[in-house]
Amino acid sequence: MAGSGTAHLRQPSETLLRIQNLVVDFPAGRGKKVSAVSNVSFDIASGETLGLVGESGCGKSTTGKAIMQLPRPTRGEVTLDGTDLCSLRGEQLRNTRPRLQMIFQDPISSLNPRRTVMQIVEEPLNIWKIGTPEERRLKVNEVLSAVGIDPEAAAERKPHEFSGGQCQRISIARAVITEPSVIICDEPVSALDVSVQAQILNLLEDMKARYGLTLVFIAHDLAVVKNISDRVAVMYLGKMCEIGNPDALYSAPAHPYTRALLAAIPLPDPNASLDTEHHLEGDLPSPISPPSGCRFRTRCPLAQDICAQVEPQMQHVTGDQYVACHFPLQAVSEVPVALTQ
Amino acid sequence: MSVQTPISGLPTPSGTPGAPKLLEVRDIVTRFTTDRGSLTAVNGVSLSLERGRTLGVVGESGSGKSVLSRSIMGLLPRSNTERSGQVIFEGKEISGLNDSEYRELWGDEMAMIFQDPMTALNPVMKVGLQITESLRFHLNMSKSDAKDTAVALLKAVKIPEPEKRFSSYPHEMSGGMRQRVVIAVALACGPKLLFADEPTTALDVTVQAQILDLLAEQQRERYMGIILVTHDLGVVAGRADEIAVMYAGQIVEQAPTALLFSEMKMPYTEALMAAIPKLTDASHTRLAAIGGRPPDLVNPPKGCAFSPRCPYVQPRCHEESPTLTPSPTAPEHLFACFYPIGSPETEEVRLRIAAQRLMATAPEFVAAPAKTPTPAEQSPVPAPPEQTEGM
Ligand SMILES: Nc1ncnc2c1ncn2[C@@H]1O[C@H](COP(=O)(O)OP(=O)(O)OP(=O)(O)O)[C@@H](O)[C@H]1O
Ligand SMILES: Nc1ncnc2c1ncn2[C@@H]1O[C@H](COP(=O)(O)OP(=O)(O)OP(=O)(O)O)[C@@H](O)[C@H]1O
Ligand code: SF4
Numbered sequence: 001m002a003g004s005g006t007a008h009l010r011q012p013s014e015t016l017l018r019i020q021n022l023v024v025d026f027p028a029g030r031g032k033k034v035s036a037v038s039n040v041s042f043d044i045a046s047g048e049t050l051g052l053v054g055e056s057g058c059g060k061s062t063t064g065k066a067i068m069q070l071p072r073p074t075r076g077e078v079t080l081d082g083t084d085l086c087s088l089r090g091e092q093l094r095n096t097r098p099r100l101q102m103i104f105q106d107p108i109s110s111l112n113p114r115r116t117v118m119q120i121v122e123e124p125l126n127i128w129k130i131g132t133p134e135e136r137r138l139k140v141n142e143v144l145s146a147v148g149i150d151p152e153a154a155a156e157r158k159p160h161e162f163s164g165g166q167c168q169r170i171s172i173a174r175a176v177i178t179e180p181s182v183i184i185c186d187e188p189v190s191a192l193d194v195s196v197q198a199q200i201l202n203l204l205e206d207m208k209a210r211y212g213l214t215l216v217f218i219a220h221d222l223a224v225v226k227n228i229s230d231r232v233a234v235m236y237l238g239k240m241c242e243i244g245n246p247d248a249l250y251s252a253p254a255h256p257y258t259r260a261l262l263a264a265i266p267l268p269d270p271n272a273s274l275d276t277e278h279h280l281e282g283d284l285p286s287p288i289s290p291p292s293g294c295r296f297r298t299r300c301p302l303a304q305d306i307c308a309q310v311e312p313q314m315q316h317v318t319g320d321q322y323v324a325c326h327f328p329l330q331a332v333s334e335v336p337v338a339l340t341q
Numbered sequence: 342m343s344v345q346t347p348i349s350g351l352p353t354p355s356g357t358p359g360a361p362k363l364l365e366v367r368d369i370v371t372r373f374t375t376d377r378g379s380l381t382a383v384n385g386v387s388l389s390l391e392r393g394r395t396l397g398v399v400g401e402s403g404s405g406k407s408v409l410s411r412s413i414m415g416l417l418p419r420s421n422t423e424r425s426g427q428v429i430f431e432g433k434e435i436s437g438l439n440d441s442e443y444r445e446l447w448g449d450e451m452a453m454i455f456q457d458p459m460t461a462l463n464p465v466m467k468v469g470l471q472i473t474e475s476l477r478f479h480l481n482m483s484k485s486d487a488k489d490t491a492v493a494l495l496k497a498v499k500i501p502e503p504e505k506r507f508s509s510y511p512h513e514m515s516g517g518m519r520q521r522v523v524i525a526v527a528l529a530c531g532p533k534l535l536f537a538d539e540p541t542t543a544l545d546v547t548v549q550a551q552i553l554d555l556l557a558e559q560q561r562e563r564y565m566g567i568i569l570v571t572h573d574l575g576v577v578a579g580r581a582d583e584i585a586v587m588y589a590g591q592i593v594e595q596a597p598t599a600l601l602f603s604e605m606k607m608p609y610t611e612a613l614m615a616a617i618p619k620l621t622d623a624s625h626t627r628l629a630a631i632g633g634r635p636p637d638l639v640n641p642p643k644g645c646a647f648s649p650r651c652p653y654v655q656p657r658c659h660e661e662s663p664t665l666t667p668s669p670t671a672p673e674h675l676f677a678c679f680y681p682i683g684s685p686e687t688e689e690v691r692l693r694i695a696a697q698r699l700m701a702t703a704p705e706f707v708a709a710p711a712k713t714p715t716p717a718e719q720s721p722v723p724a725p726p727e728q729t730e731g732m
């Protein structure tokens with residue numbers, strides 16, 4: 001099937017979170033299904049930030065939620081610190097919840113409007129019964145100060161009395177309060193303007209250093225993703241196209257889709273010529289009946305017959321860069337077939 | 342790029358030499374009555390636009406970009422709103438028009454593309470009918486002519502299978518397709534002036550590029566003037582002939598695009614640029630966030646509106662408001678600042694801050710514990726006087 005394989009995964013001992021052959025289908029009526037995520041694999045080392053990019057509808061949020069087991073993936077493994085979350089039940093799964101947190105795009109509507117900011121930030125500690133009331137109060141003050149919100153104002157005020165950027169700070173405080181191992185950030189800065197975006201990105205870096213966090217950072221702005229990520233994974237229509245460190249991936253993309261994404265970025269420089277030659281034409285095909293073989297083939301300028309028949313597997317490019325394409329833009333080193341299966 | 346599709350049956354207006362400017366706006370002030378007092382959303386904006394040209398309007402959220410477009414188009418709320426100033430469209434003053442006169446103008450002469458394509462389209466009406474409706478109203482087309490033209494328009498905005506899509510409802514289309522339908526609706530009657538208010542903010546980069554390419558192509562073909570509103574300097578850099586930067590309801594810098602980027606004068610424009618993550622920077626490069634937040638438009642600060650956040654602020658900035666004036670070296674470049682980038686005062690501040698930074702960071706090379714640098718230690722733009730928690 002486009003973009004499967006696990007050649008790019010590291011040794012389990014080197015990673016904190018490992019997603020293997022993740023599949024998420026949604027029922028679409030009349031026996032049909034939406035193939036939202038199909039055989040996606042990636043891993044994240046402790047302290048790393050993995051950026052997840054791709055067009056709207058390619059399955060980024062679904063992947064993020066599947067890691068959280070909300071809902072559980074159709075198939076595949078999500079291993080956190082050696083434990084496969086997909087095999088856990090009831091109480092056992094509940095106990096892992098404080099270790100995984102999520103931050104969403106719309107900061108204002110993701111916070112309960114009827115509670116004070118203090119209560120919102122403290123809530124996870126109450127739910128998981130962490131600490132004594134006094135310890136909780138101290139912790140709330142600590143994280144609020146860390147994100148730059150005055151605890152006194154937070155004690156009285158409700159979310160709508162704060163700006164969008166401040167609400168995103170509050171979401172971050174709430175997410176770090178349980179001292180999670182991993183935070184999944186789903187488009188946390190997409191609704192903010194550039195100046196507030198810069199403040200939040202800097203804050204996330206500070207929080208990472210301070211609380212030793214590992215991040216999955218979902219976004220469609222490639223410059224933002226490059227700024228915050230140690231590795232970037234490119235998805236298309238539920239499949240992985242390419243993964244690697246952003247400096248290599250952006251200067252020498254190996255997948256035609258990565259190149260098209262990069263060509264589409266508007267640069268804040270009037271002298272930069274627009275790369276209209278590599279702009280994508282057409283629309284995303286339906287995930288209910290995705291193209292056979294490589295799912296990108298209906299829009300790929302390099303597609304050949306084989307692309308309709310055989311799904312490309314992940315192959316090593318150089319360093320930590322891997323690509324799933326039959327005709328990659330960079331030379332790949334052959335990996336024995338047995339290893340990719 | 343694909344072949345351009347001429348659209349049959351549509352007026353393709355052409356410019357006449359010596360004709361008056363397409364749009365001339367003088368000293369627009371728009372105020373809203375709120376429970377906290379009078380809020381000045383647009384505060385004395387003047388601008389002009391020729392046919393075939395694109396003016397980019399950029400600025401932070403709340404700087405007045407949308408209210409400015411609505412003030413020009415006559416789309417302001419009726420109650421609690423106060424507007425003054427002149428809007429001259431093809432030599433005619435239009436700010437005093439009544440509703441039915443405005444309706445003649447909208448669509449026919451000027452059209453608007455809104456940020457959210459879902460709210461701009463009627464959800465319970467087939468997309469084709471949303472186009473034919475305006476063709477029949479403004480151009481008195483027959484039903485079948487209108488339908489042919491609508492299909493041609495859908496094809497021109499690159500909707501696949503336009504005959505079939507004519508009968509689709511908005512929710513049956515992707516976000517990119519819906520925005521193309523919105524553009525088709527806006528272009529239907531061949532407007533001379535198009536307002537595009539964040540036309541691509543809700544869309545992916547790939548779709549954004551398609552939509553902006555499409556707008557540029559239609560502009561060439563129809564010789565439209567476009568006012569492109571966005572908060573993304575990247576979007577306007579490649580697409581606008583001229584850029585106006587707004588802050589707190591005023592234009593604070595305006596210049597032809599290339600000149601604005603090469604000779605930036607306003608500290609605010611510099612700060613906006615510096616806050617953008619650059620593709621050319623290595624990952625984890627600290628971003629130069631602008632400290633503080635935009636001013637309260639009910640109680641604006643005394644003096645320059647940017648003074649509470651400006652790294653180059655001097656005593657005079659707290660007392661007097663700078664006015665938008667042409668640069669002595671390039672009259673087409675306007676800015677409103679007493680101490681523009683490149684003036685002796687700003688250079689002095691730059692040097693002082695660089696020296697402070699050196700002093701502050703030097704001992705840390707010896708005393709090791711790795712700590713994250715504060716924005717002031719790393720940002721290419723000197724930090725503003727007060728780095729507050731607010732935004
Ligand atoms: N609950 C659901 N039921 C049915 N289909 C769904 C559901 N959630 C997501 N999908 C579909 O799964 C696919 C992937 O959606 P997802 O939200 O993960 O994309 P995304 O990459 O996060 O996009 P965006 O950038 O727009 O947020 C889409 O085709 C979407 O319509
Ligand atoms: N009908 C209204 N009544 C009162 N205040 C309003 C009204 N419409 C807009 N404003 C205020 O006017 C100011 C300018 O708003 P405007 O929508 O023009 O900003 P903008 O630059 O378009 O921002 P964004 O980038 O977020 O779209 C804001 O402070 C806004 O709250
Ligand atoms: S060349 Fe073939 S395999 Fe590679 S992206 Fe294009 S269609 Fe897919």
Ligand code: SF4
Nearest residue numbers: 645648651658678679
């Ligand atoms: S230098 Fe003074 S006038 Fe110029 S932007 Fe700064 S505060 Fe305003």
Ligand SMILES: [Mg+2]
Nearest residue numbers: 060061062186
């Ligand atoms: Mg999503």
Ligand SMILES: [Mg+2]
Nearest residue numbers: 406407408538
């Ligand atoms: Mg607006």
